[in-house]
Amino acid sequence: MSFINYASREINCKIVYYGPGLCGKTTNLQFVYQKTAPDAKGKMISLATETERTLFFDFLPLALGEIRGFKTRFHLYTVPGQVFYDASRKLILKGVDGVVFVADSQEERFDANIESLENLKVNLEEQGYELEKLPFVIQYNKQDLPNCTPIEELRELLNPEGVPEFTACAQTGDGVFETLKAVAKLILLELKKGGAGA
């Protein structure tokens, strides 16, 4: 749920990166953090285990600039991808404005992607959301690896609705900003729709 503050003339939105364990959600945020001008970003917080697996969430606040005199801020969160952290994932989805599903394109993670996407739908429904009605984009990550499932196959199973999709290699940053821009744009369009009384 976006937060429109007339007193400070700010608008805050929450974007959640979802996906199976080790698919590259944190790497996406790290790349955004590295490539963003210091005045446009806050501190990146990672609540991770000693082995650098996300334990609760990563958090990165971004200030994009002004629209119609309102400062536009996006709060980027990742969820812990490992299956057994489901209780934590549910908490992070609270108040979400847009979702990025990061798929791991490697063949051996094909089933993990499907399981994670199903889990996303279930967890959203528990909070009263429907994925189909939320700003939602998909990123096919790890395209640089040799053992990728063909895009057509990934698309057929993960993106039957035809939401915006991007191929990516989060390690080098390919596709990272394209993905972020797409979801941010969908969120702002949603706000516009809401404002028009739709």
Next chain:
Amino acid sequence: MLGPQQSSFVMYDEEFQRISAVIEKLLRESNAKVIFLVDKNGQLIAGCGETDNLDTTSLASLTAGNIAATGGLAKLIGEKEFSILFHEGEKDNIHISIVAQRVILVVIFDHRSSLGLVRLRVKKASDELAAIFEDLSEKAAEMEKTGNVDSPFAEITDDDIDNLFS
């Protein structure tokens, strides 16, 4: 803030001034260092006191994460929520409480105050804040009903959005 059906949580100038007045009074009366009000999704609503050297955005997000995790624990043992959390440090302490089941009130204090004083003052301020948030949600419901949702985003164009990323 009233549930996922509502698309945004709106703060108006009038209520913001009232909220600021309440937390500034609380800051004085409880001898605290810093006071924050955060919504349950981690957005900072208001703050006062020695905030200059604090990363308020991170603080808001971690507080909300903390409350969310504790709320999850509460549900597991059959409680609705834990309405007060207290973290004790060597110098500074944090008192976190949930106001009207909606927003999170964070009070940071040191030896110049005490847990008892903070608890006492927080209780009174919570009632005042709850009333303001009640007014705010009535206002939002009214706006929604009359269709008078004065969103600054109704008029934005694709160009406005594209310009953000240029």
